[in-house]
Amino acid sequence: MDALLFMIFAAIAVVCAINLVVQRHPISSALSLVGVMGALAALYLLLGGEFIAAAQLVVYAGAIMVLFVFVIMLLNAGTEARGRRGWAHYAGVPLLLLLFGLIACLITRRMPASEDVVFGQFTKGGPLDIGRALFTTYLLPFEVTSVLILVAILGAIVLARKEID
Amino acid sequence: MPPLPASVPLSWYLMLSAILFALGVAGFLFRRNIITVFMSIELMLNAVNLSFVTFSYKLKQVDGHIFSFFVMVVAAAEAAVGLAIILTVFKNRQTLEIDEVSSLKN
Numbered sequence: 001m002d003a004l005l006f007m008i009f010a011a012i013a014v015v016c017a018i019n020l021v022v023q024r025h026p027i028s029s030a031l032s033l034v035g036v037m038g039a040l041a042a043l044y045l046l047l048g049g050e051f052i053a054a055a056q057l058v059v060y061a062g063a064i065m066v067l068f069v070f071v072i073m074l075l076n077a078g079t080e081a082r083g084r085r086g087w088a089h090y091a092g093v094p095l096l097l098l099l100f101g102l103i104a105c106l107i108t109r110r111m112p113a114s115e116d117v118v119f120g121q122f123t124k125g126g127p128l129d130i131g132r133a134l135f136t137t138y139l140l141p142f143e144v145t146s147v148l149i150l151v152a153i154l155g156a157i158v159l160a161r162k163e164i165d
Numbered sequence: 166m167p168p169l170p171a172s173v174p175l176s177w178y179l180m181l182s183a184i185l186f187a188l189g190v191a192g193f194l195f196r197r198n199i200i201t202v203f204m205s206i207e208l209m210l211n212a213v214n215l216s217f218v219t220f221s222y223k224l225k226q227v228d229g230h231i232f233s234f235f236v237m238v239v240a241a242a243e244a245a246v247g248l249a250i251i252l253t254v255f256k257n258r259q260t261l262e263i264d265e266v267s268s269l270k271n
Contacts, residue, residue, distance in 0.1 A: 002172040010181045017185050017208060021192040026200045029192075033204050036185070040211055043178070047222045052230045056214075059237050064207065064244045071248045072200055075255050080198045081262065092194055100187040107179045114175035114223070122222045129227045130234070138231050145238050152242035159249035 002119050005046060013039035024080045026072045030065060037061040048122035051130045178219040185212035199251050199261050203244075210240050 016035035023029050037060045044053035134142055189212060192205030214233045221229025254266060 003169050006173045006177065007169075010177075013181065014184055014188075017188040020201075020204065020208060021188055021195065026198055026204075029196075029201050029204050033207060036208060037211060040215055043181075043215065044218050047178070047218050049218045049221070049230050049233075052214075052218060052233050055234060055237060059241060060207075060211070064241055067244055067248055068200065068204060071251060075200075075252070075261065077198065077200060077261055080196070080201070089195070092191070096187055096191050096194075099190065100183055103183040103186070104180060107176050107183065111176045111179070116170075116172040117175055117178065117222060118172050122225060124225070124227045125221070125230055130230055133227050133231050134234070137228075141235065145235060149238065149242055152245050156245040156249040159246070160252045 002046060002117065006043065006117075009039040009042045009046075012036075013043070026077045026080075027069070030068050030072060033068075034061050034065050037065070046119055047117060047125075048119070049125040051125060051127045175219060175223055179216060182212045182215040182219065185209075185215065197263050199254070199263055199266075202263060203247055203251070207240060207244070210236055 013036050016032040016039065020029045020032040020036065023032065037056060041053045041056040041061070044056060186209055189205045189209035192208065193202055196202050196205065214236055217229040217233040217236070219229075221227065221233075251261070255261060258266060260266070
């Protein structure tokens with residue numbers, strides 16, 4: 001059952017990611033990215049990360065992607081123009097396969113006999129344990145993050161406001 | 166077709182993460198629309214998050230989830246500022262093509 005669920009959601013994630021890269025219209029890419037994020041949330045649940053799965057759906061698929069879709073609609077972004085094809089279009093795919101091959105080689109070298117992922121083995125991913133770690137061990141980074149968010153809000157407002165003459 | 170195993174090895178999750186990261190790099194390099202390039206960055210961040218959560222499972226510690234959470238928060242801040250920058254660029258130049266925003270070149 002775990003394997004079947006992993007296969008289904010991994011396939012959804014990969015197909016949506018490929019669709020993100022090959023689609024020419026930004027809206028299609030944005031909807032594909034929502035698909036990737038939803039599939040990843042299901043995989044987080046399989047890995048026992050309940051809180052992070054919920055946060056993935058709420059923060060990523062909910063908030064960030066709505067922001068993206070808003071901006072795409074606001075700018076009325078159309079289909080990407082088909083440009084000239086440089087050397088990057090021909091050398092890029094083999095180089096990317098090389099990158100992926102290197103990462104895959106590293107993973108199989110370093111983790112040759114890794115254990116199986118069994119749903120329910122890791123139960124410390126709930127809000128209780130996350131909250132405890134967040135407010136004891138990681139309290140300072142958490143507070144610094146709030147300052148970062150504040151700076152980001154101010155920066156976004158200053159950048160995107162209408163010009164006041 | 167061989168019968169499906171009951172569960173998958175941990176390295177398959179890492180492999181999926183590597184595939185998603187490579188696809189994110191591909192989108193970052195090949196696409197010419199600023200917004201699509203930005204979405205590719207989000208895809209790469211998601212791939213890294215999957216790695217964090219997988220290693221958290223492997224080590225049976227919650228720290229990976231915390232890091233993943235911080236990555237999400239930073240991604241939200243980055244998306245807000247980045248999209249504001251894209252709005253400004255579009256307001257000044259009326260284009261979303263990356264190749265046409267090259268006033269710092271030469």
